[in-house]
Amino acid sequence: MTLRWGIVTAGKISNDFVNAFNSYPEKGDQEIVAVAARNKDRAEEFAKLHSIAKVFDSYQALANSSDIDVVYIGALNNDHYGLCKMFLENGKHVLCEKPFCLNAKQTQSVINLARKKNLFIMEAVWTRFSPAYIDVEKEIEAGALGEIRFIEGNFGIYCESDRVLKKEYGGSTVLDIGIYLLQLSQYVFKEEPKNVTAVGKLNDEGVDESETIILDYGNGRRAVLNTQSGLVLKNNATIYGTKGRITIEDPFHFPDKVTHVDGSLRTYPLHTSKLPYVYGNSAGLVYQALEVARCIRAGLIESPRMSHKETVVLAKLMDTVRSQLGVHYDADDEEYP
Incomplete structure (x- = not known):
């Protein structure tokens, strides 16, 4: 059965992810079928460039759709927590760009929800799959x-x-x-x-x-x-x-x-693409998509190469660094389920 991807945001990193995915010749039975952005014109332009069939003008509409199984979240850092929760609550597997959330409390909350829903979720640390x-x-x-x-x-x-x-x-x-x-x-x-x-x-x-x-x-x-x-x-x-x-x-x-x-x-050569990339070596973004598909088909809710525990440890380390430097977000003062 085809694994159907939805893309959350039509920004630069989403462009590179989709380009890497679509141009890779051996990705198996999976495809990108939808994209959502707050600006529908931008989403439509993105969809046309990458030959994506469905366009949504809100993230909630994409989350509600029965036409996707898994999403790639390429939004800004401050949106990761809310978007991960939205898609998990609507029964979708998630690959979320790094940093997974703003802090360790948000990170643990999202992972707890994924485990409760028995859904796969992974932080998109693409390096691990190089x-x-x-x-x-x-x-x-x-x-x-x-x-x-x-x-x-x-x-x-x-x-x-x-x-x-x-x-x-x-x-x-x-x-x-x-x-x-x-x-x-x-x-x-x-x-x-x-x-x-x-x-x-x-x-x-x-x-x-x-x-x-x-x-x-x-x-x-x-x-x-x-x-x-x-x-x-x-x-x-x-x-x-x-x-x-x-x-x-x-x-x-x-x-x-x-x-x-x-x-x-x-x-370690990377595959080529007809479309340009924004960032260097972005063709490698496809390897994490391959891992997501492998794990979902195996019934796993986390990847052994980028586990939930690893994501929590990274979040704690970044919390510690920010604390020592004096970088504080309003989200650090909140509690999460």
């Missing part, structure tokens, strides 16, 4: 690096977008791009850090525009992570072990090149 990352994980598990002792990662871009810089939209550099660094450290160490230390700079909105984060996992194991929204960095990450190192090359958050322990540079 062929390069899977290759790196195999090398680590085979003991090629020995004991992992240190991770150094950098992610810096020049960004003028309100979605990152404005508090009202859930803006935050750590939520927008710092999460990629945090998830890398968790991907490698596979346990919560014992201590978190963050220093950074806030803009006039009270939103973090840069930070250095030190994660201490005990026994001399650490990660030092640098993120910037006003400065372009060399966006790579190196994992150091007692037997050698691996460098995930720029762009580390979805790489097509990795320098492995033996010094060899391996490439």
